[in-house]
Amino acid sequence: MADLLIKNAGQIVTCDPLLFDSSDDGGRSIGLVDGGGILVSDGRIQAVGDVGDRPSLGTGALEVLDASGMVVLPGLVDCHTHTVFAGTREKEYEMRISGASYMEIAEQGGGINSTVAQVRRASEEELVNTALPRLRSMLRSGTTTVEVKSGYGLDLDNEIKMLRAIAKVGEAQPIDVIPTFLGAHEFPPEYRDARDRYVALVLDEMIPAVCEEGLAEFCDVFCEQGVYTAEQARSILERGKDHGLKPMIHADEFAESGAAEIAAEVGAVCAGHLGFASEDGLTAMKRAGTVAVLLPGVGFGLAKPRFADAGRMLDLGLDVALATDFNPGSSMVNSLLIISSLACSFMKMTPSEAVLGMTRHAARAVGREDSVGSLSPGKNADLVVFRVPDFRYIPYHLGGDIVEAVIKGGKVVFNSAQERPRKSRTSSPEAG
Ligand code: NIG
């Protein structure tokens, strides 16, 4: 029985080029359907395109959403974030504006370890309560699936506390939350001079305990000069695999560290950052099917605009996903829409590539391509309706208030019309 009909859409961006006509830039089709509707039943997409005006399928109430002149996309997937944290680091931002580097700040006791100190002092409940408004804000910009990493506890109890908070955040609001264990995000101060002992703790205590409680789906490592070496990353990701955790990696953010190669070697589902990844590493990632996750919010947040070579990765045939990397240190941005603007202007991705990066490819980066990231019959009815005339408007309007509605599992979970005072209601995108 159908329970939701979206009708009269100006464009439906299915992100499924196999099922829907490709009418867009060469080989990187977004599966654009010009005009039509989407029929949803039992939380899943039943039909896309010409679905009629008010199909008489079943007897239950059919909710109808008129998307006249609007654009429908799959719910956005934010495939790399650190959304659960305590405290903020605006003073570090000011230091970077004045020329200090991210790594210098970290060496002086700031950086990840300053958030670790605050997370260790916070209760699980405080972590949940500070995260929930962030998730609400993400939902309002179209995100319906988000990956969230631990990595600010850096000891057994605090990593477990973070992961339990991440699980509660997932239960308490509509966005699907995918939990990642990132015990190897930094070396905590008490192990700075005993790094092997900390790696042993991650391998022998944290990974088994996290898996025993079923608290994570992925395992991640910050593989970078001065942080985790390629060898350490390999052993942690392999141990995670032994316990059923799928590997992903923070790779070659500030220097070529052999991390892209490790990503390919361990069969990582995705690798993030990649600003300094070697050509060999990228080629190996392509062979291994590892998704490249680009995080242009970091170029902005570090006040040192240097962006990964998206064009090269696309030319190599890699699937290129985009994510916010939302965190209090390097990327204090939780809107994928802003990320799409940065990706287009600074990494020269086309609007089509950016759209695929936030949907289809991002879903693959978190192993969810069978259920989300594209609109075809059988997929989850996770949808975003944009108050824009064309999908290219999405990256064009930096920070625009352009989301009309968000649907998660067939239910309308955000509807901007209900939040606007009636008089100012308008369908013009310039309203944002
Ligand atoms: O992906 N680079 C490592 N981790 C995060 C930053 C975390 C932080 O500074 O708190 C990142 O950019």
Ligand code: FE
């Ligand atoms: Fe990150």
